[in-house]
Amino acid sequence: MTEMIDVKNITVDYESMVRPDKVHTSLYSDPEIFEEELDKIFNNTWVWVGHESEVPETGSYKTAMIGRHSVIVSRDRKKNIHVLLNRCRHRAATVCEGKRGKTKSFMCPYHGWGYSLDGALRAIPKPEEYEGVFDKSELPLISLRFETYQGLIFATFNDDIQPLEAFLGGAKKWIDLFVKQSGGFPLKVLGDHRFRFPGNWKIQLENTTDAYHFPIVHKSFVSSVDEQTADIFDFLDGEGHVEDLGNGHSVMVMIPELVDLDKNLDDPIPERFQALAEELAAEGHSDAEVRRMVRAVGGSGFNLNLFPNVACSMAFFRVLAPVSVNETEIHHVALGGEGAPAAFNQMRLRLHEHFQGPMGFGTPDDAEAWERVQKGSQAGTGEWILLNRGQNHLTTSPDGNVSGAVCSETGMRAAYQQWKKMMTA
């Protein structure tokens, strides 16, 4: 066994597989590489596990995945958040099932060990046989290191890596801008669409900053919106850009006018939100409030890709969970405002349903393209995936970052350089 691992370490040469302008096709399909990614990337960096609004009060919980690890995000009696491994300390059964909910405690279904919301082991049926064997305080649910930024919760198995804010670095500014889209109310998760596609997780990772595919893959979506909206989505020839934010993160600005949703509040109200504006005004909201909500309702004009598993993508969080080398689960998390007028949140829900999810007008076509990438990448005896679009037209952004045209592959290059750094560490 040890010998095999040695051989693997010699043969998988990540340095030569990830070039500045292309990556080797086996990155999509080699099961050994996949196993190593789980260990070297997902076990060793900050992984998004949720948003604070998903665990709003004492007893709220949600489940999430960090690579193959099932974890629970919970809120205890003191309102503190915990990220706990979903694994009984006795003989490993999961102690929590389902996406999210409310509970008083986590009870293992196998032999009945009971854990409190902070993970402490509280109850063991028939404890006599453990007399002198261990004390309950020694066996809480395993607690993970976690930190939050703007309500986004990230956890890690590695206690030694840099603090979350240092890891986010240049991405923080964009998260600050992204959370402005709840129209003056606290950002709140409204639900999520979950689907799987038969392909490697990095195909989805790449896609978040791939503007190039939009007019092709999403032709039917563009056909389904009014002319003014179609114009806004016709951003390939616009003034947008893609910027490498460091640590594998990148941002793709598609609609520069919608980068800062607190600005340009006097702009004319778009046709498609006219009825919403009227409804909100009729409910008694001031002109300033109405303008703020209407400007925010369609989301931000950019996709922020955070390595390795989450994106702040226009109006939703895109979360990816690798299942196997050729299967990936995606969650499209819908967002709204806590306490916002029902009409505002309803519009956000309807916009989300229009594009996202297995029955949306956008997502199924993305999934089809990604499935075809996985299938096509099996052909040939060691071909390459090209990432060189726009590489001769790079500039420096005002923040001092490498920047390319909106449809350049700058974001993908950034992600793969971080991938290489972690895989060769």
Next chain:
Amino acid sequence: MTDLSLLNQVTAFISIEADMLDFEEYNAWLDLWSDTGVYVVPIDPKETDFANTLNYAYDKAEMRRLRVNRLLSGEAVSTQTTDKTVRGLSRFRILEDSDSHVTVRCAMYLSECRHGNLKSYPADVTYKLMKTDNDFRIEEKVIRLQNSDAYLSSIGYIL
């Protein structure tokens, strides 16, 4: 005592609707609806407040029309790789019957074939039908997929 004549009528109507969807007569399908009708595929099968929650689909008349356009346009690559669907409906039960409306629940077994893979989507379907002269118009159709609360794959047709 079940009103067998009414049961027959609604069963006939719903069977035709199913046939239209399997044979992609989408424009004819649009005409089966009342102007105020809503087509819903919820995520949580227990949900009843569809307007205020996230659904897979929540289509009023305009979105139904756009969905049909998308399917017929040939512009959407995901709709081109799904072969014909086959669905069967059974277990019809009338839940409510008034002068103006009848509510029916039934079981649907739908199979799709994408890229040569056969996959099935069992669902409970509830129809609220508006009574017209000798016929019905769909006021609400709610499709509760058996696996709706888990993860799905692309659905490139109308459930």
